[in-house]
Amino acid sequence: MTPVLRFAPSPNGLLHLGHAFSALTNESIARRLGGRLLLRIEDIDIGRSRPEFVEAIRDDLAWLGIRFDGEIRRQSEHFDDYRRAAERLRERGLLFRCGCTRAELSAAAGLDPPRDPDGAPLYPGTCRRHPPPLERPCAERLAMDVAGARASSPLFWTAFSDNGEEERRADPSRWGDAVILRKDVPASYHLAVVVDDALQGVTHVVRGADLEPATDLHRLLQELLGLPTPRYHHHGLITDAAGEKLAKSRMSEPLRAHRERGTSPAEIRRMFGFAQNPTPST
Numbered sequence: 001m002t003p004v005l006r007f008a009p010s011p012n013g014l015l016h017l018g019h020a021f022s023a024l025t026n027e028s029i030a031r032r033l034g035g036r037l038l039l040r041i042e043d044i045d046i047g048r049s050r051p052e053f054v055e056a057i058r059d060d061l062a063w064l065g066i067r068f069d070g071e072i073r074r075q076s077e078h079f080d081d082y083r084r085a086a087e088r089l090r091e092r093g094l095l096f097r098c099g100c101t102r103a104e105l106s107a108a109a110g111l112d113p114p115r116d117p118d119g120a121p122l123y124p125g126t127c128r129r130h131p132p133p134l135e136r137p138c139a140e141r142l143a144m145d146v147a148g149a150r151a152s153s154p155l156f157w158t159a160f161s162d163n164g165e166e167e168r169r170a171d172p173s174r175w176g177d178a179v180i181l182r183k184d185v186p187a188s189y190h191l192a193v194v195v196d197d198a199l200q201g202v203t204h205v206v207r208g209a210d211l212e213p214a215t216d217l218h219r220l221l222q223e224l225l226g227l228p229t230p231r232y233h234h235h236g237l238i239t240d241a242a243g244e245k246l247a248k249s250r251m252s253e254p255l256r257a258h259r260e261r262g263t264s265p266a267e268i269r270r271m272f273g274f275a276q277n278p279t280p281s282t
């Protein structure tokens, strides 16, 4: 079976050096495994995604000399796939409607609530105890205790690296009653990523270490939806001079600023220790 990898940026800003490193890591592993490399645009956040960022992403990746196989998948064109997957969870009684607003959630959280790995307070269960009226716009959340009890236990995922493979125990409960369908769009990052990885036949997920805790929840969703589970490699994060992880939200310098200053794609590859692209595109 040919390995399949994917690079999956969100078009809510310009790519920075951290994305370049992630895309080049995917390229290098795909090449080593003799696999295919897909590009997926993760644009379910329709309020923040912009067509001009999609164009800029494609242009920056082409400039870096990374070639992708197959069609580009844009998540915003596939909400039906995510709706269908959510329906399967709903039929099994694993979802509940949640009408809590951001303000209600932060008021309920108090001063020092238990938090998920992203730092958000764990859901306090308000709408599980008091289901919201049907006319209220709602998100849908995973009833984590019910979901955990339905899945195999313990649950593992496979981490791979140059040193081989290793089983990691998944602890999805640390995400609490995670949002599966958002209030504004019929999808969420966690649902869309597992549905797409399965639909696209992804066998090896290569992404930043900041997403490693999310893998526990992804593994649980795969199990509940009967989807295959890829192997995972979470690479280190590129930091700035102050040691902070690069992020669009911190206005990290975009890749194209390096390009405009005359840095070449070969220099970027060398900076990260990747060999020159053997057949550079023009």
Ligand code: GLU
Binding pocket: 008, 009, 010, 042, 193, 206, 207, 211
């Ligand atoms: N879209 C995510 C990001 O840009 C990546 C998701 C993934 O690789 O699973 O951070």
